[in-house]
Amino acid sequence: MFKQLIILVLLAVAANAWSFTVWTEDNRAGKHRYYFDVKAGNNCFNFDSEITRERVGSFSFCSMAWTRCTVSIHSEPNCNGENLGSATAAEPIGRWYKASTSSKGSYMKSFRIQGCKGVPELGNLDNQVCSADIPYL
Template sequence: MHKQLFVLLSVLAALAHAWSFSVWTKTGYKGKRRSYFDVQASNGCFSLPTDITRPGVHSFKFCSMAYTRCSITMHSAKACGGSVLGSATAGGPTREWLKSSVSQAGSRMKSFRIQGCKKVPLAGNLDVSKCRGE
């Protein structure tokens, strides 16, 4: 019985992303989209491609599962340089930050950093409907 539960939790964990972040070039989650996600709760900096940054980021969705507690900062320059345009600190049970329309300054986003992710053993209930790839 315990072995079956462990296998089930392992399968469910593989389906859930530790964090996900999607950006769109138009408001209302329309236009060109670029999605990033990670199942391993990795930290790092990600630069957005020119086909997204040229028209600008006009909407986004960020999600972090509670068991990873990942946070995000958005930057005005590539390689997480420039000024911080916005940030979200992870909290529980699931941290979601949905912006169907961003500010003029926010639309100049060129990169983002995922940080503070915790790699912890999975236990308890996982809501695999959250933080799935778009």
């Protein structure tokens, strides 16, 4: 039992609490940028200018169920401007994948992560990671 508890704690420490990946083309193609946090931090993040100078063609957000993070996407830097959409984590892994963004969504400039719980509830811990969001090299 103790050994299993240690493994669960290590998985909680090693897994990404959330990840957000953007690509410049549809269907996870083109240049990409992978944002993530292992500590379930809540903050606003601006997309890299290398991405926004072109467009955001597709994206994927993933949140581990034990963090319950919410994401909102904004039309301007620093999470200003129009809220272009949002999603909340669901069991067991919350995933929001958009294969092709709308014309309005393709010009997103920032995203906000909020509502994250920083401490995993070991009884509900899911050891899967948001592996589909990790860009292939």
